[in-house]
Structures are given as structure tokens and as C-alpha cells.
Amino acid sequence: MLTHLSIKNFALIDSLQVEFDKGLTIITGETGAGKSILLGGLALILGKRADLSSLKDTTRKCVIEAEFAVKKYNLKTFFETNDLDYDHQTIIRREILPSGKSRAFVNDVPVRLDVLNALGDQLIDIHSQQQTLQLTDNQFQFQVIDTLANVSEEVEVYQALLKTYQITQKELQKTRNEQAALEKEHDYNMFLLKELEEAKLESLVLADLETQYERLNNAEDIKTNLGASEQMLSDEQVGILNLLSELQVTTGKLSSIAPEFESLAERVKSSYIELDDIYNEIMNLEGEVEFNPEQLEEISAKLQKIFDLQKKHTVQSIEELLAIQAELSEKAQVSESIEDVILAKEKELSIHSKQLTAFAKSIHKKRIEGIPTLTQQLENMLATLGMPNARFDIKIQRTDQFYSNGMDDLQFLFAANKGGNFNELKKAASGGELSRVMLCIKAILSKYMQLPTIMFDEIDTGVSGEVANKMAKIMQNMGKTMQVFSITHLPQIAAKGKQHFKVYKQDINEITTTHLKQLKDDERVLEIAQMLSGAKISDSALANAKELLNS
The missing domain is CATH 3.40.50.300 (P-loop containing nucleotide triphosphate hydrolases)
Incomplete structure (x- = not known):
């Protein structure tokens, strides 16, 4: 208010x-x-x-x-x-x-x-000539009937169910679209997945492979350099170990002469032991180096496969390739299980459809039962407003469509004169008649709801x-x-x-x-008298104004 x-x-x-x-x-x-x-x-x-x-x-x-x-x-x-x-x-x-x-x-x-x-x-509802046209709006007509039929709450429940139904419908369509897209890409995705799985990327470390490749590819140089190193250490004439052995003898003699030479002798001895250990390791490494063209070719093929896959999928690491493999595997699983999802959504949609249909059926029945009450009240009230021959023919027909307020089509037909044909309100009633119809509808609605x-x-x-x-x-x-x-x-x-x-x-x-x-009271008398007689207020107009105010 x-x-x-x-x-x-x-x-x-x-x-x-x-x-x-x-x-x-x-x-x-x-x-x-x-x-x-x-x-x-x-x-x-x-x-x-x-x-x-x-x-x-x-x-x-x-x-x-x-x-x-x-x-x-x-x-x-x-x-x-x-x-x-x-x-x-x-x-x-x-x-x-x-x-x-x-x-x-x-x-x-x-x-x-x-x-x-x-x-x-x-x-606030400001009612003007333009707002009267609301009478011809189908949704407003439903609102009037639903208020009289006392089904407004059921319509609200129906609308909530319809929203859920429409959401499920969209989800189902989205899933079907995904299925179509997956089916379209399925063969190619499976080819990519198989290619990645065959590469057995989980067991590969790129750095290790690259190291193995370098060792095998450079085996001859490695063996040559190890041999040269071994020769420098063990040569009988000028080998480092032989010379260090002689150096050990001379420094040993010095240490026996004076104590201050003991440290020097120990350092020479330590150097000899270290180089002798290096010599033994070189000998072992030299024995391990072998020319293996088959293994070199195998590792080279693995590296080439990895590089080709990285280029194909535009990535830089094996980890990224494994991530793509996991994604493709998931798509394959989704593609295989999506039919189950679709069946579940279709079942859910069917349940919602049955619920909506049940509510729509109940709403339809109550609307049919409420129409005579609305028609009678409208016709009786319009008769008092100078339209004694006004008649309404309100028809509701069940459909198989879920509309925003039920499954009904509504025809709100009107005839203003005796013997006149029923027609749509906007065609059968003049502006003044529409105003009176709207007044009657608002008056009736005010009995049933807080306007x-x-x-x-x-x-x-x-x-x-x-x-x-x-x-x-x-x-x-x-x-x-x-x-x-x-x-x-x-x-x-x-x-x-x-x-x-x-x-x-x-x-x-x-x-x-x-x-x-x-x-104030006396001012109202004058205002109403003026509305009755014009600017020059007569005694009869004043008397008539007082009579109207007291009636």
C-alpha cells in the first residue's frame, strides 16, 4: 500500500x-x-x-x-x-x-x-487504456483462470518441474552432440592412442636414451682414447705409473734421511695409488666398450619415434606425450560409456515428463471446473455496468506440448451483444467495454488474492x-x-x-x-457540485453533491 x-x-x-x-x-x-x-x-x-x-x-x-x-x-x-x-x-x-x-x-x-x-x-498496478490491452494477453487470461480455479500453487510446482525437465533436455542434447563428435573423431583418436601406447613411453627416459646413443655412436673414439690413456699410464719406458714408481723410490730415500721429507714421500705414494686406480678403471671401461650396430639402430629408432611424436603433437617432453595419451584413453572410455549416460538421461527425462503430465492433467481439470464460476461472476458484474448481454465462452484444450503454465491452449472469447458471434476480446469489445471487463476482472481477483x-x-x-x-x-x-x-x-x-x-x-x-x-468535507461538496454543473455551481448541484456523498 x-x-x-x-x-x-x-x-x-x-x-x-x-x-x-x-x-x-x-x-x-x-x-x-x-x-x-x-x-x-x-x-x-x-x-x-x-x-x-x-x-x-x-x-x-x-x-x-x-x-x-x-x-x-x-x-x-x-x-x-x-x-x-x-x-x-x-x-x-x-x-x-x-x-x-x-x-x-x-x-x-x-x-x-x-x-x-x-x-x-x-x-502498484497503474491501469490505463493501454494496460487494458493486457486483457487480450494469453498469459494474463491464464492467470485470471488459475486464480479462480485455485491452481496457482500447482502451476508454480509445474513450472519448477518444467525447469528441471528443460535442463535435463539440454544435458541430453549436449551428451548426444558429444557422442556424435566422439564418433566422428573416434577412429583417428584410437590410431593416435595406439601409436602412443606402442611407443611404451612410460618406460623411457629421454636423457638416458640420448646418453646411450652418444656412447654407442662414438664407441670407436671412446675405445681409442681409453687405449691412449692406458698407454700413457703403463708404457715401460715413459709411462706415468713407471715414472711415479721411480719417484716413490727417490722420495722414500729422502724421508729416511730427514723427517721433513716424509710428507713429500706420502704425497707421491698417494698420487701413485690414485693413478693406479685410474689405470684399472680405464682398463675396465676399455673392456666394456664394444661396437653394437644393432643396439645403436634400436636406440636411434626409439629417439626418432619420440622426436616424431613430439613434433606431431607439438610438445617438448615425454611427460606431455603421456598426458595426451591419458586424455585420448579417457576419450576412448567416454566414447564407450557415453551410450549408458544417454540412456540414463533419457530415463530421467521420461520420469520428469510423466510428472509434468500428471500435474498438467490436474491443472487442466481444475481450470475446467473453475471456468463456470469466472464466467458467471463476469457476466453478472458486467450486467450491472450496462452490458446485460455480455457473454463469455472460455475454452481450454489439452495438447501434448509442455507450455510455461501447463499443457493447455486457451481461447478467451467474448460477445458484447445479444445474438452476436463470439470472438477474441480485442476484436469483439470496444475500448470502453474492455475497460469495464478489466475492472470486473480486477474486482473478482481482489476476492481471491492480495493484489x-x-x-x-x-x-x-x-x-x-x-x-x-x-x-x-x-x-x-x-x-x-x-x-x-x-x-x-x-x-x-x-x-x-x-x-x-x-x-x-x-x-x-x-x-x-x-x-x-x-x-475536506465541504470542499468535496463543492468539487463534486462543480463536476455536476460546471464552473457556475447551482443550488441543485450542491444538493445533488451532498446526496451522492451520503449515499
Whole structure:
């Protein structure tokens, strides 16, 4: 419920502060007084886009603030989902800066316009001639029937199941696409895998292979150099070991002469032992070196295979080749097991389909049962609004398609006159008739669910007399369970309001401004009398106004 509205520097409004109450609130004023400006301000609160033309004074920012009592609307989940601070008394503020930029806040938390728009839809329903076209929207027609048939909760469960069904459908299609891609690549992948497996990469170390290759490929040079080294160490005439042996004898003699030569003799002895050990190792290594062309060819082939695979797969190491081998192996396993995955998904989809069908069947049955109640209430109410021959033919047909709200096709047909053919609402009803149908639907819905605040913008266009009085009574009854605003030119409707506000223009210092004033009892009499007789108020008009207010 809208409890407070503040508008500053918007269009012709300099500053406006107003409190609203529950029930039916009437807004009147001469044509051009600024009622549309008030609606424009509310539209900004509901998320409509704004521009600099909204500013009265383009050097100051425009601020529109509205306070709502939201306790009955079950909006906590919405606030949590959108990271907003919840309060039973929620304040929405919209600011338009002189730069043209716009900002929106809910309880002082900045929000995007799409969030504000979604919240606004649940707080205020501004009903205009354009909004009447909603009547012809299939989804709105379903919403009306579902409310009367009391299946809204079942439809919500159905929609949750449908979401799961659609997710499973997408997963199944994705898996089938993967299967097709795998089958297309399967033979080539298996060839690559076999090629890598045959290389037995797990047991190979590239550095070791390269070392073995170098030893075998250079066996002759190795043997030649080892032989030369052995010769230098063991030659009888000039071999290093023979010379060191002689050196040992001479240093040994010195050590026996004087103690200070003992260290020198020990060092020579140590050198001899080290070189003798080197000599023995050279002899062993020389014995191990052999020419093996077969082994050389085998290792060369292994190295070439590794290099070819690295080039083929654009990698630099055996580890990377093993990773590719593992990936190809996994693909092979997936390719072999993907059929099981598809079968499991198809089974899951079948279960969801049966659940959806069961819910859709129950929803269909209740919709069929609820249609007579809706039809009777609509026709009875329209009869009181000057449409005694209005008839509805609402048809629901089961299909085999899963739609967003069930498996039904809906035809919402209407005939305004006796003997007239049934046709779609938009073809069978005039603008004024559509307005009355919408009023009746909103009135019926208000009995079954908590509707947001509704603002009727001249819904009474084209009616008068007793029909206007009946229309006013309907809005007054709606006001017993919800907040209703009516912008009207008809005195019969204006008299039924719990509150009455007048929109008027005022020229001060050659500047026109729009104001909104709540009328007291005597002011209401004058306003309604003026609506009855014009600018010159007669005694009979005053008496008639008092009678309307007391009826």
C-alpha cells in the first residue's frame, strides 16, 4: 500500500508531500491540471526511464520518494534475492541529476532499473487504456483462470518441474552432440592412442636414451682414447705409473734421511695409488666398450619415434606425450560409456515428463471446473455496468506440448451483444467495454488474492449515470480489501472515495506549478457540485453533491 509520496522538481511540480490511506482514493481535477504528471512521477518510482525533460528546474536534481507498507505482499524472498534491506515500511527513491543521469534506491540501497521495475510490478498496478490491452494477453487470461480455479500453487510446482525437465533436455542434447563428435573423431583418436601406447613411453627416459646413443655412436673414439690413456699410464719406458714408481723410490730415500721429507714421500705414494686406480678403471671401461650396430639402430629408432611424436603433437617432453595419451584413453572410455549416460538421461527425462503430465492433467481439470464460476461472476458484474448481454465462452484444450503454465491452449472469447458471434476480446469489445471487463476482472481477483495497489486512470471513460454509480460501487468494494486509486471526471465515482484529492495548477510570479490538495468535507461538496454543473455551481448541484456523498 502506498502510504506517502514526495515529489520535488518534477515537470510542473516544485514540491509536493502527500499521505495516502487504505480504501478508495479519488483524484480529480480539470483537464490539463496535471493528473498525468502525478502518474509520470509514480512511473519513475516503478522503474520507467527518465531524461532531463523531467526536471522543472534543470539546475537542480529531481527527487521522487514513495513509502509503501509491504507486510502483506510476501516480498522478503525478493529482497533477499536482490540483496536489498527488507522493511515492512519500504522507501523507494528515484533521483534525476542535472547531468541527465538517474539513480534509484530501495531502503537506501542502490538498485538497477530492472530490479526496481520488478519490485514496482508487485506494489502498484497503474491501469490505463493501454494496460487494458493486457486483457487480450494469453498469459494474463491464464492467470485470471488459475486464480479462480485455485491452481496457482500447482502451476508454480509445474513450472519448477518444467525447469528441471528443460535442463535435463539440454544435458541430453549436449551428451548426444558429444557422442556424435566422439564418433566422428573416434577412429583417428584410437590410431593416435595406439601409436602412443606402442611407443611404451612410460618406460623411457629421454636423457638416458640420448646418453646411450652418444656412447654407442662414438664407441670407436671412446675405445681409442681409453687405449691412449692406458698407454700413457703403463708404457715401460715413459709411462706415468713407471715414472711415479721411480719417484716413490727417490722420495722414500729422502724421508729416511730427514723427517721433513716424509710428507713429500706420502704425497707421491698417494698420487701413485690414485693413478693406479685410474689405470684399472680405464682398463675396465676399455673392456666394456664394444661396437653394437644393432643396439645403436634400436636406440636411434626409439629417439626418432619420440622426436616424431613430439613434433606431431607439438610438445617438448615425454611427460606431455603421456598426458595426451591419458586424455585420448579417457576419450576412448567416454566414447564407450557415453551410450549408458544417454540412456540414463533419457530415463530421467521420461520420469520428469510423466510428472509434468500428471500435474498438467490436474491443472487442466481444475481450470475446467473453475471456468463456470469466472464466467458467471463476469457476466453478472458486467450486467450491472450496462452490458446485460455480455457473454463469455472460455475454452481450454489439452495438447501434448509442455507450455510455461501447463499443457493447455486457451481461447478467451467474448460477445458484447445479444445474438452476436463470439470472438477474441480485442476484436469483439470496444475500448470502453474492455475497460469495464478489466475492472470486473480486477474486482473478482481482489476476492481471491492480495493484489497490489491499483490506480485506475479514467477507467470510467464513456460511461455515465447509473452505470458510473455501479462502477464506483465496485471500486469501493475493492477498497475494502486493498488500496484503490481512481482518477475520474465522474461525480458518481468521486463521491464514493474514502479520500479525495484535487489536482490543480497555480500561477505564481508568471510560473505555473501543479499542486495536489486533499479536500475536506465541504470542499468535496463543492468539487463534486462543480463536476455536476460546471464552473457556475447551482443550488441543485450542491444538493445533488451532498446526496451522492451520503449515499
